[in-house]
Amino acid sequence: MTSKLLYAFASALFISKLVIVQAIREIDADFADPCVIQVGDGYYAFATRLLRELMSGTDAMPRPFPAWVAGAPAIWAPGVIQGDNGTFVMYFSASSSQDASKHCIGAATSSSITGPYTLERNPHACPLDQDGAIDANGYKDGDTYYVVYKVDGNSLDGDGTTHSTPIMLHGLNSDAISPNGGAT
Numbered sequence: 001m002t003s004k005l006l007y008a009f010a011s012a013l014f015i016s017k018l019v020i021v022q023a024i025r026e027i028d029a030d031f032a033d034p035c036v037i038q039v040g041d042g043y044y045a046f047a048t049r050l051l052r053e054l055m056s057g058t059d060a061m062p063r064p065f066p067a068w069v070a071g072a073p074a075i076w077a078p079g080v081i082q083g084d085n086g087t088f089v090m091y092f093s094a095s096s097s098q099d100a101s102k103h104c105i106g107a108a109t110s111s112s113i114t115g116p117y118t119l120e121r122n123p124h125a126c127p128l129d130q131d132g133a134i135d136a137n138g139y140k141d142g143d144t145y146y147v148v149y150k151v152d153g154n155s156l157d158g159d160g161t162t163h164s165t166p167i168m169l170h171g172l173n174s175d176a177i178s179p180n181g182g183a184t
């Protein structure tokens, strides 16, 4: 088992051979919101932040960011899939330039699993009136791509009341980015 740490934000970890025989602690680090994708004969894992030595080199998601992203954004919970034409699409949440305490769901693309990922100009979903959205993941069912995410209502629960946190599902067009109809 060899592993190589790649990136700081939307940290990427390449695992040359991942054979899971039993539940073992493979990554001894704060590896929050993980996502694993198989590419060729390897597996890549992405996480929010990796609190240990990070390989020097390019950021998986270099600036500049589009206008909807806050100035010093918190970028969380990346999920990566590979689209029909081979392009890698990353879904993530980033704090909003309109209210940095809330997050919107964005997508970013790269021709390489390790990036750099270019952010789409507009957020995919930005329900700021419902306290934003986080924790996006993409997948393909049959011929259709979907992105699923959580409306972040409970981020307001500190006021003593509870807020709903619906899980939303968007069908996507074949680019795995543009919505095909509304969210359910």
Ligand SMILES: *[C@@H]1O[C@H](CO)[C@@H](O)[C@H](O)[C@H]1NC(C)=O
Residues within 6 Å of the ligand: 083, 085, 086, 087, 089, 109, 174, 175, 176, 177
């Ligand atoms: C490939 O797919 C990506 C994401 O779905 C899209 O942005 C890009 O334009 C596509 N490229 C070509 C050459 O069709």
